[in-house]
Amino acid sequence: MCEGIPSSVENSAVFLLNLKDKTIFANMLCDSMGVWSANGVPKDYLVKDGEKIFLRPKGSEYFDFIIFRKYFVHSMNENVKKYVIYMTNRENKLCNIGIIQYIFRNGPVNIRDLLRPHGHSNEDGNLFSRTYQSTKDKMRSVDVPTNQFRSLIINENGGLEQIDNISVLPRNYDQIFYERNKDKAKIDELTNLLFKKINTTNSSIHYLSCIPELAVILFNNQHKLDIQRFCEASGGSVLGVDTTFNVGDFLTTITTYRHLLLLDRKTRESPVLIGPVLLHQNKTKRSYLSLSSQISFETPSVSVFGTDGDKQLYEAFQLSFPKAQHLLCDIHMKDNVEMKLNDLKISDQNKFRIVNLIFGSRIGKKIINTAVHAS
Numbered sequence: 001m002c003e004g005i006p007s008s009v010e011n012s013a014v015f016l017l018n019l020k021d022k023t024i025f026a027n028m029l030c031d032s033m034g035v036w037s038a039n040g041v042p043k044d045y046l047v048k049d050g051e052k053i054f055l056r057p058k059g060s061e062y063f064d065f066i067i068f069r070k071y072f073v074h075s076m077n078e079n080v081k082k083y084v085i086y087m088t089n090r091e092n093k094l095c096n097i098g099i100i101q102y103i104f105r106n107g108p109v110n111i112r113d114l115l116r117p118h119g120h121s122n123e124d125g126n127l128f129s130r131t132y133q134s135t136k137d138k139m140r141s142v143d144v145p146t147n148q149f150r151s152l153i154i155n156e157n158g159g160l161e162q163i164d165n166i167s168v169l170p171r172n173y174d175q176i177f178y179e180r181n182k183d184k185a186k187i188d189e190l191t192n193l194l195f196k197k198i199n200t201t202n203s204s205i206h207y208l209s210c211i212p213e214l215a216v217i218l219f220n221n222q223h224k225l226d227i228q229r230f231c232e233a234s235g236g237s238v239l240g241v242d243t244t245f246n247v248g249d250f251l252t253t254i255t256t257y258r259h260l261l262l263l264d265r266k267t268r269e270s271p272v273l274i275g276p277v278l279l280h281q282n283k284t285k286r287s288y289l290s291l292s293s294q295i296s297f298e299t300p301s302v303s304v305f306g307t308d309g310d311k312q313l314y315e316a317f318q319l320s321f322p323k324a325q326h327l328l329c330d331i332h333m334k335d336n337v338e339m340k341l342n343d344l345k346i347s348d349q350n351k352f353r354i355v356n357l358i359f360g361s362r363i364g365k366k367i368i369n370t371a372v373h374a375s
Helices: 022-027 133-141 146-156 173-199 221-230 285-298 311-320 330-343 348-359
Strands: 013-018 036-038 043-049 052-055 065-074 077-089 097-104 205-209 215-218 239-247 250-258 272-280 304-307 325-328 361-363 366-368
Touching: 013 022, 022 133, 133 146, 133 173, 146 173, 205 285, 215 285, 221 250, 221 272, 221 285, 239 285, 239 311, 250 285, 272 285, 285 311, 304 311, 311 325, 330 348
Parallel strands: 239 304, 304 325
Antiparallel strands: 013 097, 036 065, 043 052, 043 065, 065 077, 077 097, 205 215, 215 272, 239 250, 250 272, 361 366
């Protein structure tokens, strides 16, 4: 089991990480291998029964663990991929073991062929390497002159020869200066946001809260009109809700709905539009309730809302829309069906046929509509 972060990997390999040291988790993406592009973070909900752990049964909202799988593709070579896997319990506490897998589809690669200059660098010779998060945290917390900080890190690691991952070191003085001053920039950005909310009557900033967390809701009159037209009527559009991605230090929870007055000429389906958006810092019921309560105040009669099964998320929307029906998204319904078919020991061939009969299939560019497409 690794007690540190793998670095400069040049061939396919799997590493088991000891995450009892929380700095390893914070730094686990820093592998001195240049720039990676994130390619999704699917997750599964697990239930513990004695000594056994298995996928959450269909229809159940209870879980003991969440397993996260982060997928990355290297920006310089699409045949080089990285999978990062870790688990948390229902209290969001990190479990002690993580996995990093590197896949080199075309065989070994020289590490220097994967490196390129930083995207903001004007110096072609400075190859980019992501700096440890723990090092960046120390830039802000340790009171030493900028020109002495690099020496401090080297000494703490037992000398330059003992450092096996270049990511432990700061890239340059500019990075140290930036990390030490970026909190001041955040204050200025927050001030600008407050003034925009106060001074702009037609702003899309519908709601702004600073306590207990910074939360911003983007919600305009067109959203209100569309949700009233398309999501409040029986048989109308589902109001989808999903915490999709991070924007800097913030989480982004997006709502979606279908514009039922429009049809795509190819698919003959109504297009999906983005509705009210929540920018926030925590994945708690209280955070999500700020969004659901604002939507229900403007459009109280939403008939159906859909989530990915996140307990905090759907409970918040159930409080705001007590008469609305809660649905899981197609992807999670499909996962539940496949899990049940596995439990029943259905053969792969028959499982494939059953799933396609329920959820449809694609032949070339043509989608074969089935049960889930029925109206």
